[in-house]
Amino acid sequence: MTETPAPDLDLVFAALADPTRRALLGRLLEGERNVGDLAAPLPMSLAAVSKHLGILTRAGLVSQLRAGREKTCRLEPDALAAAFVWMQGFGAFATEDFDALERYVELALGEAPGDAGSESDP
Numbered sequence: 700m701t702e703t704p705a706p707d708l709d710l711v712f713a714a715l716a717d718p719t720r721r722a723l724l725g726r727l728l729e730g731e732r733n734v735g736d737l738a739a740p741l742p743m744s745l746a747a748v749s750k751h752l753g754i755l756t757r758a759g760l761v762s763q764l765r766a767g768r769e770k771t772c773r774l775e776p777d778a779l780a781a782a783f784v785w786m787q788g789f790g791a792f793a794t795e796d797f798d799a800l801e802r803y804v805e806l807a808l809g810e811a812p813g814d815a816g817s818e819s820d821p
Contacts, residue, residue, distance in 0.1 A: 706758065706759035706760075706777065706778035706781045706782075707758070707759070708781065708782060708785055710754075710757055710758035710759070711758045711759065711760065711778050711779070711781070711782045712782065713754075713758070714754050714755050714757075714758035714760055715760075715782075717751070717754075718807075719741065719743070719748075719751050720751050720754060720755055721807050721808055722741070722808075722809065723737055723748070723751060723752065723755060723761075723772075724755065724760060724761070724774060724808060725808035725809045727761065727772060727773065727774035728774060728808065731771050731772065731773045732771070732772055733769050733770060733771050733772070734748065734749060734752065734769075734770045734771075734772065735769075737752070737772060752772060758778060759775055759777065759778035760774070760775055760778045760779065761773065761774060761775060762775050786800075
């Protein structure tokens with residue numbers, strides 16, 4: 700079994716610094732998408748979106764699979780997990796700090812607070 704290399708945290712944080720890339724990640728939270736679908740709502744060219752996706756891919760946040768002429772993108776959460784673990788290493792944060800961080804990330808990704816990963820209770 701081969702081990703996946705740890706993501707380069709400099710690349711991860713640089714990738715997350717751009718609002719367009721965070722928007723792309725937010726769309727990928729909903730599931731795999733082809734590049735055209737990801738580009739459709741953005742006010743930029745397909746080539747510009749492809750460059751952003753390339754940065755996300757190099758950071759390990761997104762994987763891309765080509766099937767014929769279509770390229771499908773998928774969110775790779777391990778890089779985000781590595782960044783979260785790194786941030787935890789700065790000491791014991793109060794639960795309120797994590798709640799504030801979660802709200803910030805949800806807002807940055809365009810989600811309503813509390814929507815991430817929530818399912819309807821039966």
